Amino acid sequence: MNTRKLGSLEVSELGLGCMGMSAFYGAADEDEAIATIHRARELGINFLDTAQLYGPLTNEELVGRAIKGRRDDYVIATKFARRMDNATPGEMSTVGKLDGSADHVHSSIDGSLQRLGVESIDLYYQHRVDPQIEIEETVGAMAELVQQGKVRHIGLSEAAPDTIRRAHAVHPITAVQTEYSLWSRDPSKNGVLATCRELGIGFVAYSPLGRGFLSGRFTSPDQLDEGDFRRNGPRFSGENLKANLQLAQKVAELAEEKGATAAQLAIAWVLAQGEDIVPIPGTKRREYLEQNAGAADVRLTAEDLRRIEAELPTVAGERYDETGMAAVHL
Numbered sequence: 001m002n003t004r005k006l007g008s009l010e011v012s013e014l015g016l017g018c019m020g021m022s023a024f025y026g027a028a029d030e031d032e033a034i035a036t037i038h039r040a041r042e043l044g045i046n047f048l049d050t051a052q053l054y055g056p057l058t059n060e061e062l063v064g065r066a067i068k069g070r071r072d073d074y075v076i077a078t079k080f081a082r083r084m085d086n087a088t089p090g091e092m093s094t095v096g097k098l099d100g101s102a103d104h105v106h107s108s109i110d111g112s113l114q115r116l117g118v119e120s121i122d123l124y125y126q127h128r129v130d131p132q133i134e135i136e137e138t139v140g141a142m143a144e145l146v147q148q149g150k151v152r153h154i155g156l157s158e159a160a161p162d163t164i165r166r167a168h169a170v171h172p173i174t175a176v177q178t179e180y181s182l183w184s185r186d187p188s189k190n191g192v193l194a195t196c197r198e199l200g201i202g203f204v205a206y207s208p209l210g211r212g213f214l215s216g217r218f219t220s221p222d223q224l225d226e227g228d229f230r231r232n233g234p235r236f237s238g239e240n241l242k243a244n245l246q247l248a249q250k251v252a253e254l255a256e257e258k259g260a261t262a263a264q265l266a267i268a269w270v271l272a273q274g275e276d277i278v279p280i281p282g283t284k285r286r287e288y289l290e291q292n293a294g295a296a297d298v299r300l301t302a303e304d305l306r307r308i309e310a311e312l313p314t315v316a317g318e319r320y321d322e323t324g325m326a327a328v329h330l
Contacts, residue, residue: 002296004275006174006202006204006276007174008174009122011075011278014279014296015045015047015048015280016283017207018033018062018282020283020284021284023056025225025282026224026227028284033284034062036285037066039290046073047075047278049077050116051078051080051081052084056087056089056092056095057087057090060078060115063116064116067118075122077121078112078121080124080125081098081130082097082099083097098132100126100130100137101130101133101137102141105141105142105144110150119150120149121152125154125175126159128157128327142171154171158327158328158330159176160190160192161190161191161194161195164176164192164201168199173201175201177204177280179206179319180205180273180277181205182270182308184315192329193277202278203278204280205279205280206282208267208270213244214262214263215261215288232321233317233320234320235316237317240316247313247314250312251312260294263291263292263295265295265298271295
C-alpha cells in the first residue's frame with residue numbers, strides 16, 4: 001500500500017472509515033470490527049477515521065480498544081461538533097446541539113483522548129461548521145490544542161471554500177473531509193477541491209462507495225437492517241432508487257471490463273482524481289476491507305476515466321435529507 005500526503009501528514013493512500021462498526025449501519029459485531037482494524041494494518045492501511053458522534057461515543061471507544069498497545073501503528077482522525085456533556089454512549093437522543101465555540105473545542109478534546117486511549121490525536125476535525133460561531137474562533141481554539149500537544153493536525157468537514165480560506169488563515173488546515181464519489185462529485189464543481197489545492201490542503205473523501213450502494217451489495221433499502229439510516233435516504237427510495245440502480249449497474253459493467261469489483265472501480269476512480277486525495281471507505285468486515293484494498297492495484301487509464309465521465313448516468317436525489325443538507329457546505 002502506497003502513502004499519500006495530506007498537507008504535511010503522511011497516511012496510507014486508503015483509509016478506513018470506522019463509523020459503521022458502531023452506528024448508523026445496522027447491527028454491529030465488535031470482535032469482527034476490531035479484527036478488521038487489525039487486518040487493515042496488515043494490508044498497509046494505517047489511517048483510521050472516527051468521530052464523537054458515531055455511537056455516540058462508542059466508536060471512539062471501540063477504536064481505542066482496537067489500537068491499545070499498537071498506537072504507533074495508526075494515524076488516528078476523529079471529529080467534534082455537537083455537545084456531548086450529557087450524552088449517553090449509544091443513545092443519539094442524548095446528543096446536544098452543534099457548538100463551535102472555543103469553550104466547546106477545549107472541553108470536548110479530553111473525552112476523545114480518554115476514549116481513544118491516546119495522548120494526542122493525529123488529525124482533529126470540526127465535524128460540521130457551526131454557522132453561529134465565527135470560524136476564526138473555532139480554529140483559533142483548535143490551534144491552541146496543537147500548541148498544547150493534544151492534537152497534531154487540524155481539519156474541517158463539509159466546509160465551503162470561503163470558510164476553508166478563513167480557517168487556513170488562522171492556522172494551517174491539514175485536510176478537508178467531504179463526501180466524494182462517482183455519485184457525489186460536488187467538491188470538484190463547487191470550488192472545495194480547487195480551494196484545497198490552491199492552499200496545499202489535503203482532501204479526504206468519505207463514502208467513496210456511495211454508502212455501499214455503488215458496490216452492488218444491496219439494491220433495495222429493504223435489504224438493510226431496521227436500524228440502518230440509509231433506509232430513509234433520498235437516494236435509496238422511490239424513483240430516485242430506480243434511477244440510481246442504473247448508475248450502479250453501469251459501474252458494475254465498467255468494473256467487469258477492468259477485471260475488478262464494482263467497489264474497487266469506484267474507489268480507484270477517487271484515487272485517480274489526484275495524489276492529494278485519500279478515500280476512506282468504511283466497512284465493519286474483513287472480507288470487504290480486503291476487497292476494497294484491492295482498489296489500490298486498479299489502474300484507470302485516461303480513456304477509462306473519459307468513458308466513466310461520458311457513460312455514467314446522473315445521480316438522482318440529494319445525499320442527505322433537508323436537515324442534513326442544511327448542515328453541509330457552510
